[in-house]
Amino acid sequence: LRVHIVKIGGSVISDKTRPFSIDYSTLEKVACALNRCIKKRCADALVIVHGGGGFGHYVVDEFGSVNSVEAFLRTVEVMRELNAKVVEVLRLKGVKALGIDTHAVAEFRGSSLRIDVDKVRTVIEMGLVPVLYGDAVVDIEEKSFKIASGDDICWELAYLLKAERLVFVTRVPGVFVGGRVAKVFSLSRDLRTLEDIGVGGHDVTGGMRAKLLKGVGKIKSIGAVYIVGFDPRIVEQALCLEPEVGTRVVE
Numbered sequence: 001l002r003v004h005i006v007k008i009g010g011s012v013i014s015d016k017t018r019p020f021s022i023d024y025s026t027l028e029k030v031a032c033a034l035n036r037c038i039k040k041r042c043a044d045a046l047v048i049v050h051g052g053g054g055f056g057h058y059v060v061d062e063f064g065s066v067n068s069v070e071a072f073l074r075t076v077e078v079m080r081e082l083n084a085k086v087v088e089v090l091r092l093k094g095v096k097a098l099g100i101d102t103h104a105v106a107e108f109r110g111s112s113l114r115i116d117v118d119k120v121r122t123v124i125e126m127g128l129v130p131v132l133y134g135d136a137v138v139d140i141e142e143k144s145f146k147i148a149s150g151d152d153i154c155w156e157l158a159y160l161l162k163a164e165r166l167v168f169v170t171r172v173p174g175v176f177v178g179g180r181v182a183k184v185f186s187l188s189r190d191l192r193t194l195e196d197i198g199v200g201g202h203d204v205t206g207g208m209r210a211k212l213l214k215g216v217g218k219i220k221s222i223g224a225v226y227i228v229g230f231d232p233r234i235v236e237q238a239l240c241l242e243p244e245v246g247t248r249v250v251e
């Protein structure tokens, strides 16, 4: 099964400086682009993951962590709400989207994140498009609550499913190196010197640097990884051919 995974950044579909705002116009355009990819059969199967944006990031920032029962429940609640909206738009645009609550299929055991990948695989084999998201999850060893970011979920799923492609769609057009979008970014060579231009608004999982860092050790098992902006044409290219702009991430 040729699996493609796309992360719709929370920064793309919402405004991280404005709590609980959804950018429907961008979400609709991205949903249409994804539907075109499915229609063109670029991949046998697509998995969609979205981030926390002005929902999860804002709530966790306000509480300071997800450690308390209140913070955990509130995070789960708002992320479910965002997921429901994303799934609704995807369905309206023709995608056979199935929202999957990350906290129900994922858990931490200490530092290692476990995902019920068999369930995800079965669902895609049945022709559905699972839509997971960055969420608060339980650590069943430590009996605590932790954040599994959308990026964590993407890299782990891509690794476990040996994805042919992993595409991160973000607010920026790619990874900036020396003021320009790098065409290629090597995790082993370029991470040490990556300049951090900061993340605007509420953020609890660390922006571009953290996104890239999480791929170390996993990228080997993944066909191709791209980081692109939210231009629907570029998103389509990144999933189906090669994007004319954006950053290809390599080992």
Ligand SMILES: Nc1ncnc2c1ncn2[C@@H]1O[C@H](COP(=O)(O)OP(=O)(O)OP(=O)(O)O)[C@@H](O)[C@H]1O
Residues within 6 Å of the ligand: 008, 009, 010, 011, 012, 050, 051, 052, 053, 054, 057, 150, 169, 170, 171, 172, 174, 175, 176, 177, 194, 195, 196, 197, 198, 199, 200, 203, 205, 206, 207, 208, 209, 211
């Ligand atoms: N060198 C860099 N190149 C590109 N972006 C960078 C760099 N350094 C920091 N960033 C920041 O990282 C951000 C992307 O990460 P961010 O977590 O905000 O997006 P996201 O993962 O799509 O959103 P979410 O976490 O809600 O899913 C960019 O918007 C930018 O502000």
Ligand SMILES: [Mg+2]
Residues within 6 Å of the ligand: 051, 151, 205, 206, 207, 211
């Ligand atoms: Mg992020």
